Amino acid sequence: MRIIRMTAAALALGAGPALAAQDTITLGMQLEPPNLDPTGGAAAAIDEVTYANIFEGLTRFAADGAIIPGLARSWDISEDGLTYTFHLAPGVTFHDGTAMDAGDVKFSLDRARAEDSTNAQKALFAGIADVAVIDPLTVRITLSAPDGGFAFKMAWGDAVIVAPESAETNAAAPVGTGPFKLARWVQGDRIELERHPDYWGAAPALSKATFRFISDPNAAFAAMMAGDVDAFPVFPAPETLEQFKADPRFTVIVGSTEGETVLAMNNKQKPLDDVRVRAAVAHAINRQDIIDGAMFGYGTPIGTHFAPHNPDYIDLTGISAYDPEKSKALLKAAGVSDLTLRMALPPPTYARRGGEIIAAQLREIGITTEITNMEWAQWLEQAFRGKDFDLTIVSHTEPMDIGIYARPDYYFQYDDLGFQALLALLDNTSAPEARSGLLKAAQGKIAMDYVNGYLFQLAKTGVANAKIKGLWENAPTQANDLTGVTWEE
Template identity: 35%
Template sequence: MRVRRTLSVIVVLLTAVLLAACSRPTPLPTGDGPDPRVLEIGATGEPVGMDMITVDGAGIPFVLLYNVYETLVKLDPDKNVQPLLASDWEISADRLTYTFTIDRAARFADGTPVDAEAVVHSFQRIIDGEGTGQILADFAPLTEARATGERTVELELATPSNYFLLALTTPAGSVANPEASIASLNTTPAGSGPYVLGDWEPGSLVQLTRNTEYWGTPSHFDVVNFRYYADPNAMNTAMLSGQLDIVSNLTVPTALGQFESDERFEVLQGYSDGEVVLTYNHANEALANQQVRQALNLAVDRQAIVDAAWGGQGELIGSMVPPTDAWYEDLSDVYPHDPERARELLAEAGYESGLTFRLRVPTLPYAPPAARSIQSQLRAVGVETVIEELEFGVWLEQIFAFQDYDMTIVAHVEPRDLKMYAMDGNYMNYENPEFTALIEAADRGNDDEFVQLQSEAARVLAEDAAANWLFLLPNIIITTADISGVQVDQTSLSFDVTTIASSE
């Protein structure tokens, strides 16, 4: 498998360095017409670059996917695959050849047609081995992309893959203008979407402006400002004081009441794919022992973690599958809270005298409070943890790239990310042949086999105590009362503004 050491797209509500201004920003007049319609969105997890193919981090597709870059197909709110750049497609009987017909109206922002050669150019970059670990894993089955006509492209797979069509809806499937140099894409995106990149002020703002040459249905807003906040309370204050139209994900759930009781706002509560995970580094000798991992899982009261870290908002899940996936099974009771049994397992594993682990977590809203609660609970069964809080960039380098940790806490938000535990070079250093075989068989199988084997794989992972899945992040969005069209469930990595409108 062509997978680099860098891992899956993760996020984790990474914070930036902005405090809100004292008043709502005033849009600049155009000089020859009405003022532009501006959408102000409060966000965390700012992009660290603009090239979704080579730069890790969910902050990039959050802003660019579907808004600036488009894919052949797109996930709708119900996780069904719908046409986007492709007007239609066919899959061969052996499921090895995908044939896409590109919409004849599709154009890049500079007016260049989106044709088959443009798709081949974008995908060949990944076939040739350029991309993050997740990107390369998503396209691992793809062996060839070829243009068979001006608007027809064929994708050849080495093996059948149930994941592949979904992969085409993700950053891996984005199509960039081949007229743009690869080197420029990390600062200047070149897509076909309804917006183009305007101002980018690292630490504070990513601005999207209307693509006046957009080939599809025009968007409602002329300018979309994603504004980033170091302090989530400052973002809430900005919303309450009228500086924002949307809080893209409420990261202080205890503040929910002040919005619910104010008729100026609408509160949208849905699912996300964000599994908050207490991750174990299986390269650690003690954590490679299944009995130790089982003991740690039994020692932790996950509901207490939800209460401490996320104000009681969040669903217990027990494995790496959210309830919106067809193969979801509630596995939250596989390891119920049982400190006495945890102590017994530690003794059986030879650690009756105790253990000490480094718990290195990013400085994100949920991670430090979850770590402190876990520290207290593990101490009760004789396990000490040394907590170290890291800025996200440091965490990404030391934990993700170099696996310098024993345990960590992070939220994984990519759709259908169960398979990450079977990836070569995964940052957990987890290997389980039974699990990997189930994942590979599920990917090759028919629709029914896919669901059944995915479900079996999730249970194997849970019973092996490969990690401790603490809870699923809720998707809590705050909007002003005039805003409509916001997707309630976060089913992709995109905060899709193409459907959002205002009655004002």
């Protein structure tokens, strides 16, 4: 059997910490995570605190989006693509002092793929047929079919390794293997992390990190200006960025994210179960007006659920181009008039501001919207899990997540056998050119089916003290990775 070997030699995460004048940091976040267990919640804010800081997986995302070693320092892939053998780093312990070994990897993956799993991304593990412990530092994963994206899937926050002794209490008292551990969580205000003294890898430069939750854009601006917050990696008031750019105390960091911002439509809710009605909604949307009005020009128009910076992206904005007269004709053809739709809006600025703009655009084609502003927990319960909505606006920040459209029970309830077959073929394909063709076909399929109104790719607009170095410019996943952050003298 020919073995494909991947090693960590050239992929080290970095040297030891540089000396810095300051070794603590306070970060601002608009949303507080509902819990701190990335294996049991869908909110992006969970990973924004825990990814690479508290919890680690077999593989991980680097700042440039590359897949690099995590707890697995190398892995072998069998010639038939069905077997991945991961070789774990030695001497790894959890924050409670217990050893992390292959048994914990098996426990974590079996738990995530179990029938009663509550993992928000359970589909990541659906292709696993068996997980076997070879020895304490070696685990063999057998797949039911070849999957060229398996190492990518293991880098998600939902695939972190947890211990059986603490897995059930990670939501409030997370115990991981990362360079930081939870010091305190003052709910409604802040989460404090402290450096884990027995971390198995290179020690971070920071000794302490505080995440402060500031939902109001005006308060976020005031906190940055006053120095109460050292950095706000995803700043909620883009209209003030020019002021920060003009102030030498600050650095404005503008990059890209994996966040496809969509006007999600409930595909099983009448009359949105009619593709003509969904198309009418999509053609009523002027994307640039939303980008300018809600995001002050920060954002890239999209016509499908795929990131423009991905090499396999195709520009399909023309399929759902702004055309209100076409919208009116489609509604007439569908026999729909005097339509009122419920729009559930979660807290982020792009949703609240964007929702008001879209409501005005829909009025132009004769659709009335009833807007309900929801807190994050309410949105997750009612819209995401309960599917009780007509329209909602949300940015999907998970990396390359077009596969969610193959899940009939996902919150927008798109159930198309053709698309599901396309994604099944993609999962079983390893050749890069073939995968590229399938990804492009998938993008076209959901665009032509007008599953959602595709708005824009969320820009990563952050503000930081100019002395801070090492914050991610782009966001290949939803994270505030502190492992490389330092202060200049």
